[in-house]
Amino acid sequence: MKKIGFLSFGHWANHPSYQARTASDTLLQSIDLAVAAEEIGLDGAYFRVHHFARQLASPFPLLSAIGAKTSKIEIGTGVIDMRYENPLYMVEDAGAADLISEGRLQLGISRGSPEQVIDGWRYFGYEPESGDTDADMGRKKALEFLKRLDGVGFAQPNPQPMFPNPPGLLRLEPHSEGLRERIWWGAASNATAVWAAEQGMHLQSSTLKYDENGKPFHIQQAEQIRMYKEAWKNAGHQREPRVSVSRSIFALVNDQDRYYFGQQGRGDDSFGYIESDKRAIFGKSYADEPDKLIKELAKDEAIKEADTLLLTIPNTLGVDYNVHVLSAIMEHVAPALGWR
Incomplete structure (x- = not known):
């Protein structure tokens, strides 16, 4: 058995063939799709986060709306770029979204990915500390976010507050119990997968990763996952880790499917460079008749x-x-593979 969800980049463009031509179209359709996905038995509705692009960027209003209109489906991100975030404000936003969904938030975060603009996080008012890289900044913010999700008080209360305070140091509100255990890390390398396990985060592995040994993509990704699981075990966590992988998979069951995706499944893994100097391997898409x-x-x-x-x-x-x-996929593919 596997949990199966969808991952949407949330594109829009004023193109005659698109159903999502505006940001409003994309947001409202994302809610409708999550509701429909729950009805057909999917387990998760996940969304990418990209700034300065005609794609989804501010996930918490969307996740909250989906949480209010659904009752079972997991809702999450894949991933939030922590370089752009205020970790404390994000704790409040995430706590509210999780409480609205009654504990269904599965939040994917990471140190970031290639961007639409140069050092976009600078426009949000953030700079790495002296001697740090932007990746270091993203990881530090992630650790601060995790720390504050625990709900332990840390702020000195005002002796003359507007409203009465509980005793002791104050925590961020609203606090959602258990959310700390539902944070995922998007890892592009084996080393960051191990780091995520040590921090007690679940693992999200995408359709690309750094090429670390020249093997086929799915083999390298499987090795990454096994390293993550071993690191989790060695860290002594008392709960089970979760691992997600994303794939482009299309079952060609009618002429429209063949028109859109008939050529996509004929490719192989590909290679390229991200951050200009790091060779990456990109996994192939799958598109074919269900039996194949x-x-x-x-x-x-x-x-x-x-x-x-x-x-x-x-x-x-x-x-x-x-x-x-x-x-x-749910009808023609998942049962035959033992996913359902």
Whole structure:
């Protein structure tokens, strides 16, 4: 059994073939898609966060709205770039979203990814400390966020407050009990996956990672996951770790599917560079008739290692078509592979 969710980048553009032409379209359709995904039995609705782009950027209003309109589906991010965040304010936002959803928030965070603008976090008012890189800044903010999620008081109360205070130091409110145990780290390398395990965060591994040994993508990702699980065990955490991988998977069951995605499943892993000097490997997309798709996915070692699979979706094609895409996987593929 695996948990299966969707992952949306939340694109929009004023293009005649798009159903999501404005930010409003994308936000409202994201809510509708999460509601529909819950109805067809999906386990998760996850959203990317990208600043300075015509994509979803401020996740907490969206996650709160979805939480208010659903009752079972997990809601989350994949991932929030911590370089842009005020960790304390984020604790409040995350706590509120988790309470609205009654404890269904699964929050993916990371130190960041390639951006639309140069050093975009500077426009948000943030600078690394002397001697630190922006990646260091992102990790430090992540640790501060985790620390404050514990709900331990740390702020000295005013002796003459506007409202009566409880005794002792004050914590951030609203506090959501248990949210600290539902934070995930998006890792592009083996080392950061191990670091995430040591910090007690679940692991999100995307459709790309740093190329660390030249092996096929799914093999490298499976190795990363096994290293993460071993590090979690060695850290002595008393709860079970979770691991998600994301994939572009399309079951071709009608002519429209073949028109949109018939060529996508014919490629292989690809290579490129992120941050100009780091070679990365990008996993291939899967698109084929269901019987062939099942045979191909059965060979994916990283999917076998993960307990959660996030299906990337073409959100610009609208809610109805994306429900069809997800339903095709749930009906024609997941049962044969033992995911359901």
